[in-house]
Amino acid sequence: MSTPGPDEARRLLEQELAHREYRGAQETWWDRASRSFLDWLGSLAPDGVGSPGVGRTLLVIAVLVLVAVVVLVVVTRGLPRRRARLRPTAPGGVFDDDDLRSAQAVSAAASAAFRAGDWATAVLDGYRALARGLGERDLVLVVPGATARAIADRATVPFPQFGDVLRGASDTFDAVRYLGAEADESAARRVLETERAVREARPTPTDRPAVPA
Secondary structure, eight states: OOOOOHHHHHHHHHHHHTSGGGTTSOOOHHHHHHHHHHHHHHHOOGGGSSSHHHHHHHHHHHHHHHHHHHHHHHHHHHHHHHHHHHSOOOOOBSSOTTOOOOHHHHHHHHHHHHHTTOHHHHHHHHHHHHHHHHHHTTSEEOOTTOBHHHHHHHHTTTOGGGHHHHHHHHHHHHHHHTSOOOOOHHHHHHHHHHHHHHHHSOOOOOSSOOEEO
16 A cells, blocks of 8 residues: 555545534634644655655654544544533423413413323423413412422422422423433323312412412
8 A cells, every 4th residue: 555645645634624523613723733734744745854765754654643633633522512412401490481371371282292192292381381370370489490399399388288299290390301301101191180180279278478489
């Protein structure tokens, strides 16, 4: 196998760095170093470094260094994406900022998703209907950014008999929304049944005002 000349080596390197995995990222010091290396490689010629044998040796070394740099770039750029996929997201708010649907509308959407076999949407909208219903009944003041667990904990004041199922529904919501868990029919059914049970139940009389979640 013949050793590529400087021009051919430069062309191969430019083709390698043009691959899709190198595009779309912001320029880093690796990019600048690679470009400088390309410029140096293009200026390399056997008659400029002594004998042709020495020139070929330096060229082989340069190609080996290039391969090591390419491998390192691919590995280091892939690690943040893999780590991001593995790192769970901390549970956040139940509602999106632009979600102004009524409890009835969200409950209808959850039921439609359940009938369609969209278990994840049924879980998410089912719990949102529960939270919105508590707010509309002035039982829990659902403030922006309120988490599923906070709403469940506050809801146990007017509905102490539902403490376990409320927390279970909140855990299911967080698992599906923020932790990437797969919802199934059983999980969706439990959330919808919890929402319906709370909606139809009469709250325990209390002198305490609605508690913000």
